[in-house]
Amino acid sequence: MATDQDTAAMDVDTGSGGPLSSVVNWMENLSEAAYAYLLLVPAFFFITLVAFYPLLDTLRLSFIVEGARGTEPTIGLENYIDLLTGSALISRQVLDVGFTAAFPFIELGSPFFRQALFVTITFAIVSVLLETLIGFGQALVLDKEFKGRRWVRVAIIIPWAIPVVIQAMIFYLLFQPTVGFGSELMQALGIFGSTPLANSRDSFIIVLVADVWKTSAFMALLILAGLQSVDRSLYDVAKVSGASPWQRFKMITLPLVLPALIVAMLFRTMDAMRVYGIIDATAGCSTVPSLTCVVVDAVFATRQFGIAAAAAFFTAVVIGAFISIYLLFFADSDGGYF
């Protein structure tokens, strides 16, 4: 009864006819779940707008091909073709591979570490792999009870707390001859040449090590969270059943930590694919070009917005592809949380 009166009062208040009251009635009669979704619609709308509008606009921009000087831009796929065949007018190419008749059937147009796609993917795979292994090791140590554990935790987390530019300056100075010892040391060991920050391969390793040094702590933290949620009694049962430490790790720790591990690796992979800051502040984009470097250079140095947009969208696609691999592989795995 009370509801009926309310509706009647509402009709009088607004003075409107049938349509409004029927919408209101429809709303009133929705189930709890449907009503909740209805209320979320505006938020979803804005999130979609914020997330996808830039992406779609970048896609639109990437089809605008700047012509030769003085001619009108045209619409087409040339930006993508130029990017993927190494003929874009940018100083470091995204991909520059030619095909040959003889084994191994492909040849590099520019050196491996001068091609942004290879640099980015190699960086992502190697850095995430190393960070996962080292982070896991750190997490296992931190999971143990021992004296001074708090201080060890602080020590492990400190690199993660250092701003990326400062960290990059540390490595930059370390490998600056006459300033840091890194350059001479590595040269004496025969690993680096005399000017590591001017050499693409050496610089790649420096950037890689810098990133691993910093972000292993992040992996350790996330994995530690997973480890701490493992029920300790499972280990007691395993011990009683005579399981070796390796078996305990393989049968208990790993499967239970896997969901947290996958999430951590997912985050790190996305981050690694977007690497830019640490490169810019150590070796520079011309020595170690990543995909983001190509975008930044094309926008700011040469103002080729079409090429920049195509490179940016391509980067998003590559990241999307990597994420899909994670989702596909682990969606059905035991304990997969996706």
Next chain:
Amino acid sequence: MVNTDSHKKSSRTGVSRRRFVQAAGASGITVGLAGCLGGDGNGNGNGNGNGEVDGVEDAPSDAIVISADADLTEIEDDIQEALWDAGLDNDIEIAMQAGDFETDSRRDQYTSALEAGRSSPDIFMMDSGWTIPFIVRDQLLNLEENLSSDILDKVRSEYLPSTIDTSEDPETGDLYGLPFFPDFPVMQYRRDLVEDAGYDTSGWDTTPVSWQEFSEIAADVQSQNEDDVDYAFTTQAAPYEGLACCTFNETMSSFGGAFFGGVENLFGPVGDRPVTVEEEPVLETLRAMRAMIHGQDDEHAAAGYEQIAPEAILQWREEEARAPFTDGNAVFHRNWPYSVVINGEDDAFGEDLGTMPLPYGIEEGQSEYDGLGGSRAALGGWNLAVNPNGDNIEDTLAVLEAFADESVMQRVFELNGNIPPIVSVMEDADRDELGTIGRYVDTLEYAGETTVARPVTDVWPQQAQFVYQEVHDVYTQTSSPEEGMSNLANFLEQTEE
């Protein structure tokens, strides 16, 4: 059952769905309106970024904001005084804002500011190396139409001509930037070490030597002091703008080589000039540098040159190259005048610091192209350009006109070592009053007369990247001089299309 359930729920929440939607809708609209009306003072909060929102006026902008070097911001008060003394209305105040130290980053900052149509800063201090791209894109205020004809005449008749070239529209010849100071490098050396090694340095300050002779002297002096001094010569050869515009450009010019034929083609016409980086003088420059960096073991080294520069120069810019010299660990050092002031201070080397023009590859006049060969100093320098979106163009122009006064130039030279764009101001100044930099005016004058500009056009930012990367690859022995320059020619021809 169902009725009871829903009754329970509604009594628990206490607010009907209808009331909730009404309330949420009303507060949403209120917040939205408030957000729009309360935009920031510049009227950018309303989302369209141009145009003021009614009723929200800009605070009266007091000072004319100049984005400039950090070291100039430190002498803001002195510059303000000098501007007032030069006849600027006493009501007009300036505020110096420090821009990014690195020229490439500074350019990126200004690109964003101008693309976005921001009203501040009012005056940009722009590198002469990248003012023209902004002019060609029509992003700066045309000074030809806005400055008084007296000032324009003065700039055209008295300013160093090469500084004006980089602040004019290459097609119409209209002035868009007021040259603030030119910059040209000199060779600095440790006079004490060189003289102890048996060389007479009298006359060196205005007499260049050849690169070959230079390498022999440098190697000899260093070998006589090898316990104390590690390097014979430090310069900049990292892959960055400075390699393209300056260190490589000037060395190549001193060998009689050029990017696009002679100096008359430096500022275009783009697409209608030859690409000449594959010519012999350019290759000879690279071979000489290979010899001076890697020694005669390098298969592409030019004969007769000593190994004098550490490989580390391949990752050095200005400050990294200056550090070993200032620390007393190098005999010769190529750099801009700012470093002469640092190295010539009494607590550094004082009178033991000598300067000389940069060495030459071939004698002047021997080059195929006019104006090349002989000692060549890359022309750096900075222009003052006006933001057309500024709030107070009239006062801004008054400030600019005051900067064109000789007394202001001389004050800035005294305080900060920035060379006046009217050379006679430097010549007429009392050298004792000038302090440290006064001892080196002769070399600076020589360098000022033998400058070579970088080929700045709207495509130069792109070309510069190719230049420094290919040249750096040759320097690092990644490619041979012929390969590198053939790649470069290929790129340059594409950008010229």
